[in-house]
Amino acid sequence: MFEDFREYSVAEFFKKNRHMLGFSGKVKSLTTIVHELVTNSLDACEEAGILPDIRVEIYSIADDKVKIVVSDNGPGIPKELIGKVYGKLLAGTKFHKYKQQRGQQGIGASGVTMYAKLTTGVPVHIISAYQGKMIIADVGIDINRNEPIVENIVETDTDIHGVIVEVVAGEVKVDKSEYSVYEYIRQTALANPHAQIELIVNGDRILYERQTTVTPPKPQETLPHILGIPPYEFLEMAKLSNNRTLRSFMIDSFDRVTSQKVKELEKLLPDIDFDKNPKELSWDEVDRILKVVKSIKWYPPRKDVLIPIGEANLQKSIEAIYKPEIIVTRTREPKIYRDGVPFVVEVGIAYGGSISSKVLRFANRVPLLFDSSACAITKAISEIEWNRYEIEDINTAPVLIVVHLASTFIPYVSAGKTAIAQEEDIISEIKLALMEAARSIKTHIHQKYRLYELSKKKEALLRYVDQLASDIASLSGEDRELIKNRLEEIIREKYSI
């Protein structure tokens, strides 16, 4: 039974389990392709401090085959990395960073290349203009070895910058459903009001203009918070450290560890020599340090590492796209989950107008269209007693709910990044944010009902004014019109809006 024992590459794993990357179903697969390429473009622009101009073109070629072209005005990609960015799973600039960014795995773009290969055999065609050089190349992936195949390289000089990616994929379908590219791009525009995004599907063009020309602050990279570091990680970091003392290692390696804090630890751990070389730490020592670490108070993570969309921007975005009667947006203070990962929740609730019941989920400004039932956001919404906020049934009321989670590490349920794991700290924070916004909306809904009832009463009373004025006039001999005007005045005063 062991003659079949084999090792296999991560690309083979995700080839067989491609649904884990979002490749299941024709509509979802197309949205996944666009999603991976657009998030890369937005991340690249953000990293380079460029206001993004992104164009997504989709051309139906045959039956269930399309060509997808995504162009951006980002910094481009250097020649030597083009192969690995688009042709090797588990490679990139994002995986090792503690930083708010859209991508965090180094899987997405090469997953697209793999899906194109599986379904059409056509490598992705890359045009990258980076620092004065334009590279044109075809990139494929050797699935069995998880290595890129780069062919037909052409190199010229250029004075522009950016990337154009052309993908020919099969087993995909263009439609306008709630899982479509249309919806994905609409929501991307909503969460990225500083980006201009153009979607062209078989000649049908939709332009989302930017709602603000202010580039959002660039999220800063941070250090891991000392809470939530497993002993192995601590020890590995210590081994690789250039610091000469445990003390300086801790201060330099972790967020919020100050010399003051280390002194506090030293007092609680008299047996441990904080002057020792961190390379010489033992498991037992690390165990004891981390136990004491958990027992003392730490500052919350740095706040400048999290860049929310912002209440005003979110408001503007929702207004531009959905035109509701009222919008309330709330951005909470940053919190941490799993003891050490910073995150911030912001929400918008919009009511009335042409709005129908809808939930928009976002993680680091990326729309989450799929697997809503597995998502922390769905869970949080389901746990709120909406009738306390004058919303009888959240599934049918004309209410748009927008939830955005920003974090240096989004705990996605799977490599497909479609849903946020149901971490309790995150769920509870989303609930607090929504309830806060719901209270304001409640006032509005309440007000609206009051107005409606008042106007109904007023109408009813005004119907009697004519008859009453005539009766009083004939009884008193006073002028009928005068009496009528006076009566109407009284009613209007009493039921004024």
Add this chain to the structure above:
Amino acid sequence: MFEDFREYSVAEFFKKNRHMLGFSGKVKSLTTIVHELVTNSLDACEEAGILPDIRVEIYSIADDKVKIVVSDNGPGIPKELIGKVYGKLLAGTKFHKYKQQRGQQGIGASGVTMYAKLTTGVPVHIISAYQGKMIIADVGIDINRNEPIVENIVETDTDIHGVIVEVVAGEVKVDKSEYSVYEYIRQTALANPHAQIELIVNGDRILYERQTTVTPPKPQETLPHILGIPPYEFLEMAKLSNNRTLRSFMIDSFDRVTSQKVKELEKLLPDIDFDKNPKELSWDEVDRILKVVKSIKWYPPRKDVLIPIGEANLQKSIEAIYKPEIIVTRTREPKIYRDGVPFVVEVGIAYGGSISSKVLRFANRVPLLFDSSACAITKAISEIEWNRYEIEDINTAPVLIVVHLASTFIPYVSAGKTAIAQEEDIISEIKLALMEAARSIKTHIHQKYRLYELSKKKEALLRYVDQLASDIASLSGEDRELIKNRLEEIIREKYSI
């Protein structure tokens, strides 16, 4: 911005995303460890045709640290593979097979080794008795390279067989919740009535005796069904094939492709030479073949590759563990999803007795305790109008629902194998199975209500018999006892049960 570009191993990926393997939360992490080791033991016994005897021991060592020991009477593991089985992600005998088996990824056991390393630094201790040799060794994992570290190897002769795995893990917690090892083992026993499983937690011993000594038939390996094969896969298989003609390649490589069927294809594809060497196929030819493949009728997949628990066994298991009033079990006919993957659904519905509302989900006899909201089974249950079956609220009624999906490939939502992806074909089949069982249960519930009402009426009438008998006796002069007996007889007849 590109100076940080790095490649990293799949072990690093799952170290950072260990929640995707089921390592999130202390209780869940412990259950995940037991789950991975027990499924490996059960698979090994099944493969070798051995009735499984499995023991799971858990010893609390400190705070949130435990030692887990899982022993089985399986065939053991050969020396040269011990390292890779327990110390390398993406390695194993199961990944490439089209076969119903519990494991299918080659990630689980080495994921356990990684988690132990992260949290305690202790390698797993393996004792493997295989074909006359006993190997004792410590196995760790080099996370950065995803390679095993095997140390302290001792080799002796033996006349027994089996594996003992000892894991020392931190960040875990023993409890008795619905997510605990207790629940996991109880459900494992239910779905594996041929296995004897012993759970010993800090001296507290629970024995699940086997309910049948009949070894279930061994699931056969199958070939992929030709529907649902992407062109790339077809082409790769063709390239690696030893067949000399396209015709024989297709017959030998795919399930249900007969020479008869190939003749049908040949007629529809007169331009394609079915005598050509499969290595010489072009993308275009494969595209055309697969298009026509989709247009003709195919036999469903072979049935003997799927081994359900069986209606009688499932009944016996539920009876032994839950002792309800009534149990209905149904095993459906095999179906396919994604055009080519065979699966079979079986369900049990149990009602009354000490049962409270509960859903048990299984995939290839493995209990799924987590992430129920993401699961196809939960979705299917939520879509049934239970009140049509006299069950007012499925979330509170004293109803136990058991759903088992057996397949040559379970489409898990993530590498943690906690929930089944919401494939429409699977959901609809689960619904059909449940509705079938629910109809029988309805009759029972209906019957039960009828009996209840009858007995109420009977009681009410019997209360008058005494008085009525006396009255009639005094009026007619007949014997009172005789009249009373006759009256009671009439009532009993009319309201007989």
